[in-house]
Amino acid sequence: MSHKIGLTCIIDDDSMYVNLVKKIIEAKNLCQNLMVFQNGKDALNYFEAILTNLDKAAIPEIIFLDLNMPVMDGWEFLENFTKIKNNFGKIITLYIVSSSINPVDVERAKNINSVKDYLIKPVTIEDLESIFLNQST
């Protein structure tokens, strides 16, 4: 392992899920810091704000994005995020994590190049471990 992931971002409105992932990350010691947004709008506001003062420590290396969320859903977030993602000076790997097994959603996600992969809930502890491992090597 060359380095430990510094900051991971979860965008999901299911607090139970967020809570559990948090516990797994802590238990397995997968990354140093975790930030959580309950919907796409809050997350987008954050990313737009850090563009003005590029504090590298505040930019996550991994984003786990849910699709079904109130206020601003995952698709809308992706649309806006894709426009600004090259301005961070840092590679941000984005995973969609959704309980939707609708093939239309999976196909749509594959066609967005800022999406690294589409994970269907429930994610397994092994999935999470391998994502963090791959990212850090």
Add this chain to the structure above:
Amino acid sequence: MLQNELFNNVIQDFNAGYWELYDDPDREVWSEKFYETIGYSKEEVSPTLDYFLEHLLHKEDVDVFRDNFLNYRKNSVNFKQHIRILSKQGEYKLFRCATNDELPVNIKSEVDLIFFFEIKLEPEQNITKDNFYYKETAQMTATGSWYVDFHKRKSYWDFETRRILEYPDDYIPSLKDSAIYYAKDSRQKAADLFFNCAMVGTPFNTEIKMVTANKRVFWVRAIGKPVYNENKEIIGIRGVFQDIDDIKTKELRLQKSIDIIASQNSRLFNFAHIVSHNLRSHTSNLSLLVQLIEGIDNPEEKIALIDEIKQISSSLNTTIEHLNEIVTIHTNRHQERKSVKFQNALNLVINGIGRMVSKSKTKIEADFKEIEEIDYIPAYLESILLNLITNAIKYKHPDRDPIINITTYIEGNNRYLKISDNGRGIDMKLFGDKIFGMYKTFHYNDDAVGIGLFLTKNQVESLNGKITVESEVDTGTTFIIEF
């Protein structure tokens, strides 16, 4: 002799007058029947060709008949001709006149004969016959013809046009006020069609709503085309109206069924999505939790995690209750409707949420004068009012106390319930298509669940109604329910 008898029999069966032509000296003998048909006695006329041509035959027939007669007499050229003979009553009677060789039956006779078969009203009969078919066609297909004459500035209708438009037979259609023959919402269309046809000669073939004399609105197929004069100028419009009300009504009913099916299909799709998404999120959490518990050795931590199972199970329950509610709506739709007073339903709702209303200082203004009651499933009306009122209170404007205005009214053939508030409003551009979706929330309130409007929409639609929303941020929201 025998032949003569046979001849006489045939002649009698013919029931026609005739001339026997004798030679040497040339003379004609008119049969008794001939005298009889034209009404003269033997003494009153002289049975000669000249007399006949001069006094009895219609002037227009003289030339041809003389020619035919003489040709037959001299050259034995048979002929057949229609002629008009003046009867004693002073009227011309129509006859088909033919020589014996031209007759359908081969009559052998020693003398030449010319027969005169009376044709009773034959020319008119032909017209009557055509008229009969035309009338039959017009009536059976309910198709009336009409003509608009630009020079005389007049409209002409046939009997069937009058019939389908329910005007009396002697009604004279008005060109100036022709708009009155069309339903209000079809007048512009009719005006455009006739204008284009008159000005640039565009023919039309369309479905349009017309109004009968008895103010009954019905569907008509209107076909029209321009009429030109020798100078290729448009001088009128000719066309037909066909009553297609039956077919059109069926078509519209079919379209309505298709709409209902489409909306039910979309609800079913929505429901499948809800089931897959909302149930799955709980089960996936459960499976994630179990993995976590398995990976932990510390018994105290394990017990702490079991508490989480309780939470998941309770949310799972809630979701299933919501799903159950939705399913119930659609099984309840056949439940008997009862007459419900709007005011009573509202009172029930306000009593139930009295604390919420008074705490938020909400003012509810209701006016049910236009429609006081409605046949509806009472529980639905209460649920609809409850959802829309609690929404209005939950999403009140931070700077003012909520005022909720509830009215019923009639517009056209439809009845409406309108509920407006002065709340913070919803950004229709962002959320317009999602407002009635399940688990869609548009505000940052923690108690936003996203089930209320979804249920409301389902309830309204299950009773064949419609719900729409208008909203403006910082001004308020208005929901309109069409029953």
